[in-house]
Amino acid sequence: MGSGADKVSRVALYGILIFLGLLFVLPIYVMGVNSLKPLDEIRGGNLMALPMEWTLEPWATAWSTAQIGVQPTGLKPYFLNSFLLVVPAVLISTAIGAINGYILTQFKMRGANIVFAMLLFSVFIPFQIVLIPMARTLGMLGLAGTVSGLVFVNVVYGIGFTTLFFRNYYAAFPGELVRSARMDGAGFFRLFWRILLPNSAPIVVVTIIWQFTNIWNEFLFGASFSDYKSFPLTVALNNLVNSSTGVKEYNVHFAGAFIAAIPTLVVYVLSGKYFVRGLMAGSVKG
Amino acid sequence: MATLELRNVSKSFGATKVLQEISLTLADGEFLVLVGPSGCGKSTLMNIVAGLEEPTNGSLALEGKDITRLAPAQRNIAMVFQSYALYPNMTVSENIAFPLEMRKVAKGERDKRVAEVAALLQIEHLLGRKPKQLSGGQRQRVAIGRALAREPQLFLFDEPLSNLDAKLRVDMRAEIKRLHQRTGVTTIYVTHDQVEAMTLGSRIAVLKGGVIQQLATPLDLYTDPANLFVAEFIGSPSINQLEATAVSADRVRLASGTELPLGRPHAIEAGRKLVLGVRPEHLREDAAGSLSGRVTIVEPTGAEAYVKADIGGAEVCLRIPGRVAMKPDDPIRIAHSPGSLLLFDPESGMRIR
Numbered sequence: 001m002g003s004g005a006d007k008v009s010r011v012a013l014y015g016i017l018i019f020l021g022l023l024f025v026l027p028i029y030v031m032g033v034n035s036l037k038p039l040d041e042i043r044g045g046n047l048m049a050l051p052m053e054w055t056l057e058p059w060a061t062a063w064s065t066a067q068i069g070v071q072p073t074g075l076k077p078y079f080l081n082s083f084l085l086v087v088p089a090v091l092i093s094t095a096i097g098a099i100n101g102y103i104l105t106q107f108k109m110r111g112a113n114i115v116f117a118m119l120l121f122s123v124f125i126p127f128q129i130v131l132i133p134m135a136r137t138l139g140m141l142g143l144a145g146t147v148s149g150l151v152f153v154n155v156v157y158g159i160g161f162t163t164l165f166f167r168n169y170y171a172a173f174p175g176e177l178v179r180s181a182r183m184d185g186a187g188f189f190r191l192f193w194r195i196l197l198p199n200s201a202p203i204v205v206v207t208i209i210w211q212f213t214n215i216w217n218e219f220l221f222g223a224s225f226s227d228y229k230s231f232p233l234t235v236a237l238n239n240l241v242n243s244s245t246g247v248k249e250y251n252v253h254f255a256g257a258f259i260a261a262i263p264t265l266v267v268y269v270l271s272g273k274y275f276v277r278g279l280m281a282g283s284v285k286g
Numbered sequence: 287m288a289t290l291e292l293r294n295v296s297k298s299f300g301a302t303k304v305l306q307e308i309s310l311t312l313a314d315g316e317f318l319v320l321v322g323p324s325g326c327g328k329s330t331l332m333n334i335v336a337g338l339e340e341p342t343n344g345s346l347a348l349e350g351k352d353i354t355r356l357a358p359a360q361r362n363i364a365m366v367f368q369s370y371a372l373y374p375n376m377t378v379s380e381n382i383a384f385p386l387e388m389r390k391v392a393k394g395e396r397d398k399r400v401a402e403v404a405a406l407l408q409i410e411h412l413l414g415r416k417p418k419q420l421s422g423g424q425r426q427r428v429a430i431g432r433a434l435a436r437e438p439q440l441f442l443f444d445e446p447l448s449n450l451d452a453k454l455r456v457d458m459r460a461e462i463k464r465l466h467q468r469t470g471v472t473t474i475y476v477t478h479d480q481v482e483a484m485t486l487g488s489r490i491a492v493l494k495g496g497v498i499q500q501l502a503t504p505l506d507l508y509t510d511p512a513n514l515f516v517a518e519f520i521g522s523p524s525i526n527q528l529e530a531t532a533v534s535a536d537r538v539r540l541a542s543g544t545e546l547p548l549g550r551p552h553a554i555e556a557g558r559k560l561v562l563g564v565r566p567e568h569l570r571e572d573a574a575g576s577l578s579g580r581v582t583i584v585e586p587t588g589a590e591a592y593v594k595a596d597i598g599g600a601e602v603c604l605r606i607p608g609r610v611a612m613k614p615d616d617p618i619r620i621a622h623s624p625g626s627l628l629l630f631d632p633e634s635g636m637r638i639r
Contacts, residue, residue: 174369174371176367176368176369176371177371177373179333179336179338179358179365179367179371180365180367180371180373181373181384182338182357182358182359183336183337183338183358183359183363183364183365183385184359184384184385184388184432184436185359185385185388185389186359186384186388187359190388194373194384195373195375198375199374199375
């Protein structure tokens with residue numbers, strides 16, 4: 001302990017870690033400082049410099065007055081769209097995944113493994129392949145161009161993942177607890193509601209974070225299946241950045257990107273600890 | 287409280303026969319122990335009684351009513367599991383009340399029953415705690431309490447003591463026996479521990495390979511085993527087994543050439559190969575004994591000592607009360623109690639009477 005070589009390697013280790021940490025933080029720094037500068041400073045100076053004149057103007061513009069669709073509404077209505085999309089899509093896909101996992105593991109169902117294999121396969125289907133069939137389906141359901149339609153698409157696409165999470169978690173669930181509850185008189189839903197679900201906190205957190213991040217950041221479905229009223233935030237951000245008229249307001253773009261990233265950052269900061277713990281629980285025991 | 291009758295219950299998984307034609311009848315209030323090595327089918331039999339698995343063939347009747355196809359919840363049977371199976375998200379009192387709640391017992395009645403059971407098992411001070419705040423013995427009590435609160439017709443115990451340490455196991459064993467004497471609920475108790483089986487059961491069914499080898503009272507199993515497996519399984523230290531050949535109907539010769547009288551005639555003809563079984567307590571050190579050999583190991587336990595001796599190619603164990611002064615390599619002469627020798631067929635293991 002405490003020998004010279006030890007100390008050197010320790011310093012080197014910390015040096016590398018700090019360097020890597022800074023590297024990961026760098027994009028946030030660049031976005032942050034440039035979203036707080038007037039446009040002139042970005043054009044004239046370098047991207048790494050702190051603002052000489054601090055301003056919140058780009059944030060206000062990005063939020064409420066930037067030109068995105070036909071009207072200069074800013075990102076605000078699309079931010080709301082994304083919430084209206086993400087909250088039900090996450091809750092519904094998580095609930096279905098939990099029930100699927102419960103049925104696949106706790107009942108001796110003929111063909112359970114085949115059903116699971118098929119659900120698992122859906123995880124590996126690229127988005128592009130389902131675009132056209134999905135457009136037809138949404139059209140037939142009368143959901144084309146609506147937020148509800150996007151909820152439907154994201155739920156369908158998420159079931160594979162959520163089922164995988166819950167199935168692996170419940171495969172390691174103590175069988176004697178389930179048998180005991182059955183003997184005590186609990187039926188299908190009460191067994192799930194009173195015994196399994198209250199003991200599923202880690203995997204519920206993992207699933208919610210996973211689904212929230214994926215659906216919040218999802219672009220292709222949003223671009224394909226929504227119209228100018230139902231754009232999710234990612235599509236709105238794209239429109240903001242790619243608007244072809246007038247000057248490129250980079251500071252507003254930075255602010256807009258930052259606004260779009262805030263919810264996922266918040267979710268990770270608040271529950272990242274559970275995320276790692278839950279992933280471990282699922283993978284190690286499953 | 288009820289009678290339970292199993293008629294020709296069989297269970298197979300594919301080509302594997304786990305249980306073969308099990309027939310049993312439990313009288314009201316009886317305490318039956320199912321004992322056997324792991325993989326003998328005892329847990330499967332328990333699950334079939336509980337309704338958690340369906341038998342391939344055969345039927346079950348509880349208090350005369352056929353329950354073969356009833357779901358577990360529809361049978362009035364409670365079970366105590368090896369892992370205790372307490373619901374981790376509920377407090378002790380919620381755990382005990384859970385089966386009552388599922389049966390739609392009113393809140394006031396539930397509280398009353400929880401209080402009664404808690405008093406009976408002396409766990410009143412634990413009612414507000416969660417299972418993870420309890421010790422192994424406390425969890426076991428709560429699990430028993432939860433089973434008791436339902437007032438079931440039949441109690442099942444699936445190796446309930448195997449997760450406890452040795453001292454606690456002995457205490458809980460006595461507790462379960464006391465509880466049974468007090469409540470009189472018909473009980474099936476599964477274990478692989480022959481001491482638990484002997485001390486608890488009013489009758490014991492010894493299972494091996496999905497077949498009941500013998501069903502009898504503990505003392506009958508011990509003194510009058512049906513085959514070598516039962517003789518070996520019950521009793522510690524294990525029964526001594528010696529190769530022998532019949533000389534006449536009441537006389538055998540050991541491999542060493544020593545001849546021993548059987549005390550009474552058996553169904554054997556001269557020259558037949560036999561396995562001779564004799565319990566360690568039926569052998570004693572005796573200067574006039576017909577067996578001679580050398581002491582190999584002395585194991586004092588306090589109240590008694592186990593002495594192992596080599597008698598010409600075979601080792602036997604003697605159970606001797608009190609202290610012994612013998613040392614390894616001492617010469618020893620051994621006598622057996624008259625009428626204590628059991629004969630078995632070396633091929634089938636069946637007892638020869």
